Amino acid sequence: MPVLRGVNLAVRAGEMLAIMGASGSGKSTLLNIVGCLDRPTGGIYRLEGVEVGSFSGTEMALVRNRKIGFVFQQFNLLARATALQNVELPLLYAGVPAAERKKRAAAMLAQVGLTGFEKHFPAQLSGGQQQRVAIARALVNRPALLLADEPTGQLDSRTGLEVLAIFQELHRETGITVLMVTHDAGMAHFCERIVYLRDGLVIGEEAVERPRRAAEELNGLQQAPECPAL
Amino acid sequence: MKNAVSVSFKALFGEALLAIRANKIRSLLTVLGIVIGVAAVIIMIGLGRGAATRVTEQIQRLGSNLLMVFPGAAGAQVRGAAGMVNTLTWDDARAIARLPGVARVAPEISAGATAAWGSQTWVTSVTGTTPELPLIQNRPVASGRFFDEQDVRGIARVAVLGSSVVENLFPPGVDPVGQTIRLDKVAFTVIGVLSPMGASVMGRDADDIVYVPLSTAQVRLLGAGYVRLINVQAQTPADLERLPALITELLRERHRLPPHAENDFTVRNLAAVLEAAEAAAGVMTTLLAGVAAVSLLVGGIGIMNIMLVSVTERTKEIGIRMAVGATQQVILLQFLTEAVVLSLVGGVIGILSGVLASGLIPVLTGWPAAISPGAILLSVLFAFAVGVFFGYYPARRAAALNPVEALRYE
Numbered sequence: 001m002p003v004l005r006g007v008n009l010a011v012r013a014g015e016m017l018a019i020m021g022a023s024g025s026g027k028s029t030l031l032n033i034v035g036c037l038d039r040p041t042g043g044i045y046r047l048e049g050v051e052v053g054s055f056s057g058t059e060m061a062l063v064r065n066r067k068i069g070f071v072f073q074q075f076n077l078l079a080r081a082t083a084l085q086n087v088e089l090p091l092l093y094a095g096v097p098a099a100e101r102k103k104r105a106a107a108m109l110a111q112v113g114l115t116g117f118e119k120h121f122p123a124q125l126s127g128g129q130q131q132r133v134a135i136a137r138a139l140v141n142r143p144a145l146l147l148a149d150e151p152t153g154q155l156d157s158r159t160g161l162e163v164l165a166i167f168q169e170l171h172r173e174t175g176i177t178v179l180m181v182t183h184d185a186g187m188a189h190f191c192e193r194i195v196y197l198r199d200g201l202v203i204g205e206e207a208v209e210r211p212r213r214a215a216e217e218l219n220g221l222q223q224a225p226e227c228p229a230l
Numbered sequence: 231m232k233n234a235v236s237v238s239f240k241a242l243f244g245e246a247l248l249a250i251r252a253n254k255i256r257s258l259l260t261v262l263g264i265v266i267g268v269a270a271v272i273i274m275i276g277l278g279r280g281a282a283t284r285v286t287e288q289i290q291r292l293g294s295n296l297l298m299v300f301p302g303a304a305g306a307q308v309r310g311a312a313g314m315v316n317t318l319t320w321d322d323a324r325a326i327a328r329l330p331g332v333a334r335v336a337p338e339i340s341a342g343a344t345a346a347w348g349s350q351t352w353v354t355s356v357t358g359t360t361p362e363l364p365l366i367q368n369r370p371v372a373s374g375r376f377f378d379e380q381d382v383r384g385i386a387r388v389a390v391l392g393s394s395v396v397e398n399l400f401p402p403g404v405d406p407v408g409q410t411i412r413l414d415k416v417a418f419t420v421i422g423v424l425s426p427m428g429a430s431v432m433g434r435d436a437d438d439i440v441y442v443p444l445s446t447a448q449v450r451l452l453g454a455g456y457v458r459l460i461n462v463q464a465q466t467p468a469d470l471e472r473l474p475a476l477i478t479e480l481l482r483e484r485h486r487l488p489p490h491a492e493n494d495f496t497v498r499n500l501a502a503v504l505e506a507a508e509a510a511a512g513v514m515t516t517l518l519a520g521v522a523a524v525s526l527l528v529g530g531i532g533i534m535n536i537m538l539v540s541v542t543e544r545t546k547e548i549g550i551r552m553a554v555g556a557t558q559q560v561i562l563l564q565f566l567t568e569a570v571v572l573s574l575v576g577g578v579i580g581i582l583s584g585v586l587a588s589g590l591i592p593v594l595t596g597w598p599a600a601i602s603p604g605a606i607l608l609s610v611l612f613a614f615a616v617g618v619f620f621g622y623y624p625a626r627r628a629a630a631l632n633p634v635e636a637l638r639y640e
Contacts, residue, residue, distance in 0.1 A: 032634050035553075037552075037553060037633045037634050037637070038632075038633075038634045057557065057558050058557045058558065058559065061552065061555050061556060061557040061558070061560075062555065062557070064552070064553060064554065064555045065554065065555020065556075066555070070553050070554070072637070076546070076549075076550045076553070076637065077550075078547055078550060078551075080248060080249070080252040081248065085248070089550075089551065089554050090554040090555050092237060092241050092245070093237060093551070093554060093555040093556045093557075093560060094555065095237055095238065097238070098240065098241070098244075137554065141555070
């Protein structure tokens with residue numbers, strides 16, 4: 001039984017888009033196809049105007065390496081590797097020499113606010129920190145497209161906001177295309193456009209007039225008193 | 231977009247080390263099979279080489295360009311085995327000495343005898359021969375002298391002792407030269423002691439021997455006119471090749487053998503016999519090394535087993551690596567590198583233990599063991615091959631994983 005049954009979706013370069021749907025709606029499958037992890041059994045997927053269906057496995061891997069960054073709900077860091085080694089991984093597969101790899105990975109970790117955590121293993125980091133390592137890894141090869149699958153699903157609301165603040169800042173500053181899959185309407189409203197998916201069909205679409213601003217909400221949280229006054 | 235695998239070997243190697251170090255105990259146990267296999271190969275080849283070297287030394291000790299003529303037909307069981315028939319005479323030896331290409335001839339006759347000095351007795355072997363024997367065997371006297379032509383002509387009752395006889399007959403501090411001993415109750419004057427030879431060719435103690443002039447042995451001790459063995463030294467290796475036919479022709483004529491009769495003597499190139507033994511030792515070495523190689527194979531299967539477990543365990547990791555851009559080729563190479571690094575590490579440890587053992591075995595057991603660079607090279611190559619061969623299938627499995635399913639694996 002096909003998971004996706006008629007998704008006609010165009011994502012513009014530089015867009016920040018949320019795909020919303022309950023579990024089983026096919027949103028993860030859609031993300032896997034967009035991310036070149038999986039091939040559609042039918043239909044056409046074009047990435048930057050090129051049809052991906054004809055790509056070999058190696059070409060798909062190269063697309064994942066150069067053009068796409070993944071952020072997963074489960075972080076998906078290598079447990080045996082340090083934060084720096086995790087971030088280095090895409091560069092390793094891009095054939096970047098060791099010295100440059102380390103430099104770029106360290107710079108990327110600094111960008112997500114993890115200077116000083118280079119030698120830490122994932123188990124030694126909080127969930128938010130792990131997700132930031134994962135974001136650094138997704139972005140270290142300067143992809144054009146960032147794919148996030150429930151990126152805040154494992155995080156408390158504050159850390160979730162921090163992660164979204166990073167996404168929004170990146171999006172604003174580098175113009176990277178962000179495609180986020182979520183079942184949480186609140187999270188979806190951080191994006192400029194929301195596509196609703198149910199049972200493998202696009203059932204609706206919404207342009208968000210004023211997307212939520214994660215950085216501002218975070219500031220609001222910080223100004224709130226630590227404990228409510230009695 | 232480039233299509234080639236662009237990951238450097240250095241990077242692959244680094245990732246392999248990371249994975250190996252993440253599971254130290256398991257890696258160590260995995261490697262143990264290879265360690266034992268490689269060490270066994272090196273030790274076995276070392277022992278074989280050592281044995282071959284020893285045989286070569288024995289050949290050299292025997293004397294170079296040496297032929298031996300025994301009485302009796304080779305393998306003639308009915309008329310008595312070779313050496314048991316009295317068909318060779320001193321005159322045969324003299325005739326052989328006149329053949330072209332013959333350097334020296336030394337006939338021998340020997341028998342067991344009891345040597346006595348005072349009340350001390352020792353059962354040994356008495357050999358009657360001619361003064362050429364020590365020259366042929368390249369065996370100098372340690373003190374005194376060997377008997378000469380005059381002693382032989384005069385049927386002199388003089389004896390030259392091997393070092394074992396000296397040890398067993400005389401107390402320390404007594405100079406045997408000049409002493410009188412009795413051989414089967416016949417008195418002999420000791421005129422010389424041979425330098426020790428060490429263990430000898432056929433496992434006999436070559437130093438447990440008393441040499442007397444051939445004439446004396448025939449007349450005084452054995453009362454026989456025949457000889458048991460004629461040592462013939464050829465002048466050159468080419469002569470050595472040619473002489474057996476010449477000697478055969480000569481002896482057949484001297485023994486008046488009709489054309490169809492079998493030889494009543496046997497000409498043997500003992501070096502050739504030892505070379506055959508050496509070849510047999512070589513076969514043995516190959517067999518032992520083959521058995522050792524089987525343990526390398528078992529070690530390789532161990533690596534394959536662990537790599538398969540590892541691929542299953544690390545399915546998620548493989549998925550992550552694929553998601554960030556590892557191609558199937560790279561995943562394949564990565565796991566293959568891991569297997570090869572494992573087997574090479576095992577190989578290196580195995581070489582070290584093998585070399586160490588090859589050094590210790592001669593000290594502990596007295597067996598010679600040679601450390602051969604060839605064996606080391608062979609086992610490194612073999613370990614590498616084992617890594618590639620047994621690592622390939624698990625690596626293929628890893629590379630063939632579907633990235634989506636691998637990522638979903640918990």
